[in-house]
Amino acid sequence: MSTKKIGFLSFGHWTPSPHSQTRSASDTLLQSIDLAVAAEELGADGAYFRVHHFARQLGSPFPLLAAIGAKTESIEIGTGVIDMRYENPGYFTEDAGAADLIAGGRLQLGISRGSPEQVIDGFRYFGYHPAEGETDAEMGRRHTEVALQMLQGQGFAEPNPRPMFPNPPGLLRLEPYSEGLRQRIWWGAGSNATAIWAAEKGMNLMSSTLKDDESGEPLHIQQAKQIRLFREEWQKHDHGFTPRVSVSRSIIPIVSDQDRAYFLGQRDSEDKFGMIDEKTRAVFGRSYTAEPDELVEELAKDTAIAEADTLLVTVPNQLGVDYNAHILESIVEHVAKPLGWK
Secondary structure (H helix, E strand, C coil): CCCCEEEEEECCCCCCCCCCCCCCHHHHHHHHHHHHHHHHHHCCCEEEECCCCCCCCCCCHHHHHHHHHHHCCCCEEEEEEEEHHHCCHHHHHHHHHHHHHHCCCCEEEEEECCCCCCCCCHHHHHCCCCCCCCCHHHHHHHHHHHHHHHHCCCCCECCCCCCCCCCCCCCECCCCCCCCHHHHEEEECCCHHHHHHHHHHCCEEEECCEEECCCCCCHHHHHHHHHHHHHHHHCCCCCCCCCCEEEEEEEEECCCHHHHHHHHHHCCCCCEEEECCCCCEEEECCEEEECHHHHHHHHCCCHHHHHCCEEEEEECHHHCHHHHHHHHHHHHHHHHCCCCCC
16 A cells, blocks of 8 residues: 545534534534644644535635634645535635635645535525526536636736726736645546546546446445546646545544444445435445454555545544544554555
8 A cells, every 4th residue: 555645524514412512613613623733733634624505514615724724834724525516716716825825835625516405506596507508517617617727827807907006917817826726626526427527627536435336336446447537537638747636435443432432333334325316326435433453454455545645534523623633543543554554
């Protein structure tokens, strides 16, 4: 096994339940910052957050990413993923540039066309409507292509001949511009075809625990094939940098009585297959919950992890910062190091 970057992926749930450590949006936001700080201290490489609208979860990533950027020094900070159906490409470019500058160039932004939503066509409430004959997925990819162009930092807007402030010569770009951010955009690909599209467009690849079922094989085998198709397509283009690939997994090392109490009865050792909407059959990846020796043996057989350079571990954020830091420390010490990832 090769060296890998290890990050956490938080869904950012909150609920008023007395069993939850995150009972409000404020709890979740502030604890997300604290967990990123703790993860950096433990030697983890990344702090990533899911983005879901109309849900008791993290919906506005850039204030959170900027706050984490200001409180940390080295850890990568990212999303998995921002639904581009909801995004204004210009505003996205400005917010991303500002957050990246605050973080000193550490943003790794996962974007995509989105996942099943909390509400029907929620992007319409944000003022976005597919064009005539266009699907919502195509609209998300269109927004993405505009944002990618803007992130290049080249001027495109005609300056006002009588501006409020003096302009540099030529066409104007959006500010603030953060050099290098364009190469740190990742596409969350749910299928082989969109992984190939991401390679065409010069985006890194992010593949989660859920993928379109395209062969009936286990997730890790389908995902490894998806990664190889992505890399094959990348070689056909001159994007000027080497792409990165991440996969997500649920991994809980059982090393304490508290771990056993929370998770020992939740071993889910097989992938699940099912319909996520009326058209799409998907494969949902198994979770890895076991003592470290068993985890090391099982994870060594995961072909998609072997293909990827970055592993994002989903965390149960409602159990609080201390317990999630404990999980990350257990993964780094008892799993990543024996496997040669760290």
